[in-house]
Amino acid sequence: xxxxxxTLTKNPKKKPADESKLGFGSIFTDHMxxxxxxxxxxxxxxxxxxxxxxxxxxxxxxxxYGQEVFEGMKAYKTADGRALLFRPEKNMARLNRxxxxxxxxxxxxxxxxxxxxxxxxxxxxxxxxxxxxxxxxRPFIFAVDPQVGVHPAKHLMFLIICSPVGAYxxxxxxxxxxxxxxxxxxxxxxxxxxxxxxxxxxxxLKAQDEAEEQSYTQVLWxxxxxxxxxxxxGTMNVFFRIGDEIVTPALQGSILxxxxxxxxxxxxxxxxxxxxxxxxxIDELYEAYQKxxxxxxxxxxxxxxxxPIGQLKWGDEIxxxxxxxxxxxxxxLYDNLTGIQWGKLPDTMGWTVEVK
Ligand SMILES: *Cc1c(COP(=O)(O)O)cnc(C)c1O
Numbered sequence: 001x002x003x004x005x006x007t008l009t010k011n012p013k014k015k016p017a018d019e020s021k022l023g024f025g026s027i028f029t030d031h032m033x034x035x036x037x038x039x040x041x042x043x044x045x046x047x048x049x050x051x052x053x054x055x056x057x058x059x060x061x062x063x064x065y066g067q068e069v070f071e072g073m074k075a076y077k078t079a080d081g082r083a084l085l086f087r088p089e090k091n092m093a094r095l096n097r098x099x100x101x102x103x104x105x106x107x108x109x110x111x112x113x114x115x116x117x118x119x120x121x122x123x124x125x126x127x128x129x130x131x132x133x134x135x136x137x138r139p140f141i142f143a144v145d146p147q148v149g150v151h152p153a154k155h156l157m158f159l160i161i162c163s164p165v166g167a168y169x170x171x172x173x174x175x176x177x178x179x180x181x182x183x184x185x186x187x188x189x190x191x192x193x194x195x196x197x198x199x200x201x202x203x204x205l206k207a208q209d210e211a212e213e214q215s216y217t218q219v220l221w222x223x224x225x226x227x228x229x230x231x232x233x234g235t236m237n238v239f240f241r242i243g244d245e246i247v248t249p250a251l252q253g254s255i256l257x258x259x260x261x262x263x264x265x266x267x268x269x270x271x272x273x274x275x276x277x278x279x280x281x282i283d284e285l286y287e288a289y290q291k292x293x294x295x296x297x298x299x300x301x302x303x304x305x306x307x308p309i310g311q312l313k314w315g316d317e318i319x320x321x322x323x324x325x326x327x328x329x330x331x332x333l334y335d336n337l338t339g340i341q342w343g344k345l346p347d348t349m350g351w352t353v354e355v356k
Contacts (some may be wrong), residue, residue: 001111002046004118009050011236019130022166028127029162037105048119061153062142066138068198069098070140072302075120077127078343081087083355086341088113091260098195098323103152104141121353123162132167168304173326173334175310176217180234180282181207185224193254230280236299241329243293250277260300264333282314289319306334
């Protein structure tokens with residue numbers, strides 16, 4: 001494995017004093033991981049350096065054609081002061097699946113996990129300790145060739161930055177209001193939907209903006225072809241409890257394969273629930289609702305872990321789910337996932353990785 005050169009900052013920043021005001025993603029730690037890719041050399045010069053601006057040529061390809069991929073994960077501080085990562089090897093495997101789709105040279109996944117652990121080890125004191133807080137980790141890769149011709153890049157950079165983030169639910173797990181998006185789509189099969197790449201977020205901003213204007217938290221995305229099958233909720237995967245079955249849309253190319261989604265499915269099955277990954281049409285969901293069979297709905301993702309859906313609006317129809325309250329499955333998943341992540345429950349699944 002390549003050696004990671006470390007240059008520590010001479011001007012450490014003050015850590016946020018009030019952890020209840022952290023918010024999300026606007027404070028960054030003292031150091032970042034960087035490595036470069038140059039054709040002929042491969043990925044080289046892995047290093048940890050003081051956090052700061054990077055120099056880019058104005059023609060850098062990422063700025064023009066969006067050849068970029070990223071990951072999102074967290075480091076958690078346990079009550080006894082240990083630092084834990086949650087399934088980091090899954091993030092790096094997904095990073096490579098995104099890389100493959102975006103014509104970005106693959107990374108050595110095991111090496112990237114080591115790089116992440118080394119960086120988090122150095123920034124350990126930046127992991128906040130208040131209930132529900134964590135250190136958000138953002139690995140990302142972008143094309144830097146100074147070239148406005150459209151080609152896959154020959155020169156790229158891989159960075160990891162870290163941001164202490166607040167509790168997602170400072171006032172407890174609150175069900176959200178969602179509407180079913182009819183005008184815009186996020187992704188199509190054959191496109192980029194399964195890759196964690198900037199373009200998917202650019203495509204989603206307009207719908208998100210309009211949802212917020214109407215006091216909805218996020219939108220429920222339907223498939224881009226028939227505008228009928230449920231895909232995701234905002235930037236989360238989505239689950240429905242219909243009768244005795246828990247249904248989540250099958251991954252078929254346009255849906256992001258969430259690690260929280262995968263973990264929910266594995267936990268639910270280990271508890272004996274019937275989980276089905278399949279196509280789920282919005283009209284089927286509405287029918288189930290009318291028959292009183294739609295018992296719970298929730299989103300899943302690293303940021304919120306579990307986000308219960310209390311209300312779903314589809315055209316003129318309003319579906320009130322579980323009286324707008326948290327369902328028992330949503331609560332159980334939330335308690336168990338957060339319990340494992342913050343080291344409050346035994347990690348029976350072997351999902352956490354300690355950073356020493
Ligand atoms: C990152 C992401 C998710 C959630 O993935 P996790 O690995 O669970 O955090 C879901 N949908 C989209 C569009 C995403 O970008």
